[in-house]
Amino acid sequence: QVQLVESGGGLVKPGGSLRLSCAASGFTFSDYYMSWIRQAPGKGLEWVSYISSGGTTISYADSVMGRFTISRDNAKNSLYLQMNSLRAEDTAVYYCAGVVMKYYYYMDVWGKGTTVTVSS
Amino acid sequence: DIQMTQSPSSLSASVGDRVTITCRASQSMSSYLSWYQQKPGKAPKLLIYAASSLQSGVPSRFSGSGSGTDFTLTISSLQPEDFATYYCQQSYSTPWTFGQGTKVEIK
Numbered sequence: 001q002v003q004l005v006e007s008g009g010g011l012v013k014p015g016g017s018l019r020l021s022c023a024a025s026g027f028t029f030s031d032y033y034m035s036w037i038r039q040a041p042g043k044g045l046e047w048v049s050y051i052s053s054g055g056t057t058i059s060y061a062d063s064v065m066g067r068f069t070i071s072r073d074n075a076k077n078s079l080y081l082q083m084n085s086l087r088a089e090d091t092a093v094y095y096c097a098g099v100v101m102k103y104y105y106y107m108d109v110w111g112k113g114t115t116v117t118v119s120s
Numbered sequence: 121d122i123q124m125t126q127s128p129s130s131l132s133a134s135v136g137d138r139v140t141i142t143c144r145a146s147q148s149m150s151s152y153l154s155w156y157q158q159k160p161g162k163a164p165k166l167l168i169y170a171a172s173s174l175q176s177g178v179p180s181r182f183s184g185s186g187s188g189t190d191f192t193l194t195i196s197s198l199q200p201e202d203f204a205t206y207y208c209q210q211s212y213s214t215p216w217t218f219g220q221g222t223k224v225e226i227k
Binding site for chain 2: 035037044045046047050059060061062095100103104105106107108110111112113
């Protein structure tokens, strides 16, 4: 069945780095844009970044621009988020999602999330 | 950035009630609007895309309407499994933005 599974979360000190992964199965990964969305504890959803199906078009939220890098490996059906210079405010559950980019754009498949905690 | 404002932030309703949640955008965005449902400890689930298109597998009691700046999610007859938090989200321009959420609780 269609599935996204995130991994790589954990506890990291401020200023540290972490790399999240998202493994896709059950659909043609290379046809989909992919996105990362996060949710701080007790808060709402915040879009982080997206990457086009071929990896050539990328966009970031201002809050992570210059610190986070999104990438993908279509041969491995995998999406990544390299997070550097982490701050306490980056603490959140991070979800990957598949994005339908036809005339309208929407996130129709989501992973269960991986938790990132930035604390000393 | 396009700001998305949902109202109300929370509501209490009974099973069988008709529930309406509104989402207002800070600028016109055609129909680039999606609605998601999130239950505690779970990932969001897509309900509506393109403002009024029902995602496959979503019960027909959910419906969406609107275009431009004003949008509505309606649950025609609230069911026990519908108690959750609902978010609108715009994909008209980056950064994509979500509303703050509307928590639907049991009265």
